[in-house]
Amino acid sequence: MRRIIVWFRRDLRLADNPALLAALDEDAEILPAWIDTRDDEGDWPPGEASQWWLHHSLEALGNALGRRGSRLIVRGGPAMAAIRDLVAETGADAVFWNRLYEPHAVARDSEIKRWLNDQDLTVRSFSASLLVEPWRVATDADKPYRVFSPFWRKAKKQIAARPPTAAPDTLRGPSDWPASLSLADLKLLPTMDWADGFGSHWTPGEAGGHAALEQFIEAALGEYATAREVPAVAGSSKLSPHLHFGELSPDQVWSAVASHLPVAGNDAEHYLRELGWREFAHHVLYHFPETPSRPLNDRYADFPWRKDHGDMLGAWQQGRTGLPIVDAGMRQLWQTGWMHNRVRMIVASLLVKNIRAPWQAGAHWFWDTLVDADLASNTLGWQWAAGCGADAAPYFRIFNPVRQGEKFDAQGSYVRRWVPELAKMPDKWIHQPWAAPEKVLAQAGITLGRDYPRPVIDLARSRDEALTALKALST
Numbered sequence: 001m002r003r004i005i006v007w008f009r010r011d012l013r014l015a016d017n018p019a020l021l022a023a024l025d026e027d028a029e030i031l032p033a034w035i036d037t038r039d040d041e042g043d044w045p046p047g048e049a050s051q052w053w054l055h056h057s058l059e060a061l062g063n064a065l066g067r068r069g070s071r072l073i074v075r076g077g078p079a080m081a082a083i084r085d086l087v088a089e090t091g092a093d094a095v096f097w098n099r100l101y102e103p104h105a106v107a108r109d110s111e112i113k114r115w116l117n118d119q120d121l122t123v124r125s126f127s128a129s130l131l132v133e134p135w136r137v138a139t140d141a142d143k144p145y146r147v148f149s150p151f152w153r154k155a156k157k158q159i160a161a162r163p164p165t166a167a168p169d170t171l172r173g174p175s176d177w178p179a180s181l182s183l184a185d186l187k188l189l190p191t192m193d194w195a196d197g198f199g200s201h202w203t204p205g206e207a208g209g210h211a212a213l214e215q216f217i218e219a220a221l222g223e224y225a226t227a228r229e230v231p232a233v234a235g236s237s238k239l240s241p242h243l244h245f246g247e248l249s250p251d252q253v254w255s256a257v258a259s260h261l262p263v264a265g266n267d268a269e270h271y272l273r274e275l276g277w278r279e280f281a282h283h284v285l286y287h288f289p290e291t292p293s294r295p296l297n298d299r300y301a302d303f304p305w306r307k308d309h310g311d312m313l314g315a316w317q318q319g320r321t322g323l324p325i326v327d328a329g330m331r332q333l334w335q336t337g338w339m340h341n342r343v344r345m346i347v348a349s350l351l352v353k354n355i356r357a358p359w360q361a362g363a364h365w366f367w368d369t370l371v372d373a374d375l376a377s378n379t380l381g382w383q384w385a386a387g388c389g390a391d392a393a394p395y396f397r398i399f400n401p402v403r404q405g406e407k408f409d410a411q412g413s414y415v416r417r418w419v420p421e422l423a424k425m426p427d428k429w430i431h432q433p434w435a436a437p438e439k440v441l442a443q444a445g446i447t448l449g450r451d452y453p454r455p456v457i458d459l460a461r462s463r464d465e466a467l468t469a470l471k472a473l474s475t
Helices: 018-024 048-066 079-090 103-118 148-157 193-200 206-219 221-227 240-244 250-258 266-287 298-302 310-318 324-336 341-354 359-369 375-386 401-408 413-418 438-443 459-474
Strands: 002-008 028-036 073-076 094-098 122-126
Touching: 002 018, 002 079, 018 028, 018 094, 018 122, 028 048, 028 079, 048 193, 048 206, 048 359, 073 079, 079 103, 094 103, 103 122, 148 266, 193 324, 206 221, 206 240, 206 250, 221 266, 250 266, 266 375, 298 459, 310 324, 310 341, 324 341, 324 359, 324 401, 324 413, 341 359, 341 375, 341 401, 341 459, 359 375
Parallel strands: 002 028, 002 094, 028 073, 094 122
Antiparallel strands: none
16 A cells, blocks of 8 residues: 655645645555754744744644544654655655745755655645745746736736635554654743743634634624724734644635625725735745845845944834834734734834844844744835835835824724833823823823833934935935
8 A cells, every 4th residue: 555645844734735635535544744844944944933833733733633543743854864764664655745935945845856756756746825826927028026916916817716625534544653753852832931921812723723714704804904904903814823834725714705705895805915915925035035135126235224223123122112102012022922014014114214223133033033924924024114125115115103103003002002001191192202291201100211211213313314325225
């Protein structure tokens, strides 16, 4: 009887999993395997928040396999050595996996595929984490897209609606299972206790992903277009970590949301467009693999970053900038592993355009602290904020955190939740406490510089300095 290794990667689900489904179609014993590839991932091994999620997602996957009479084989990396060992130990004659698109993964997988072919073993890979793979969309000049809207118009035409497949009830495995590491052996959980509170905000795993999708559709989809901009309300889907780790497939999410188009209308369309941005991010990264470290627009490689930004970068990371909505976002990130998307734009703008710290510094901090850290989306987002990437914000767009707070957190509810020392500040002053009369500060129990910091930077002056630097690049 044939033996097929199904190599799980960022597709930690049993339902709608093309590689697993293809193996089930064979008359074969299935060996589900996961390999610790952190040593294969160059400058971007998963950060600590992602590792927390991965630990719990693998635990959920192992339990789900166990309920179906199977198990998850866990091996250390690098991947090539692990695959060779598994093939030798099990006598497997085929390896199936679902494709990844990051530069290091493409190179690694190509090498492994060549080795398997050289051994006359069957190797098959499948599309499972994107709606439209990056090479399937090109401009009329056969070039990759750098602007989202024309990309999405063309990509959307290629999305074939299909009903997602269900998880199998049972999986046939071998009678002689190979050895496996335990999850504890991988040491994925942070050694510091900063991630201990994540569990009250998230349920990693396939079941948690489906529960989150159902909750979003029932409670938030109908007002998504407007509520998603308000950080104090539960208007976001918060599906990004489930999509990144493949606990949900994009087809499952697309199908579920699209089925509500007759009643949710513009709100459902708006969310599907957000899925399109995820597709665009992977399109850009695949075609421009240098962008995690270098700007897509080469002109910005010489941008004059502030040399003495270190202290301000530290204040930004700690949520101690003295700018309330920025501090609220950074503390939400530290405590939950996630930040509201509108606030992500605000904090990024402050870092790269007011503080003028390199966008790469922000990208690395997000990479380590976000449970949904995704190389494609993280890179696109930070280059957008810096004005140097695909479909980037114009160089002159510099978010004012006071005005943004007053517009999107008018009652200060978001700030009061995450910056509790400002809880007693009146709405009028909560987004700029440094401008409040002394009497107002005293009544709120605030002494600036003691209870809450003064702003680390002058917003007006730093804006002018950034515009001067940016205009010099644009000429």
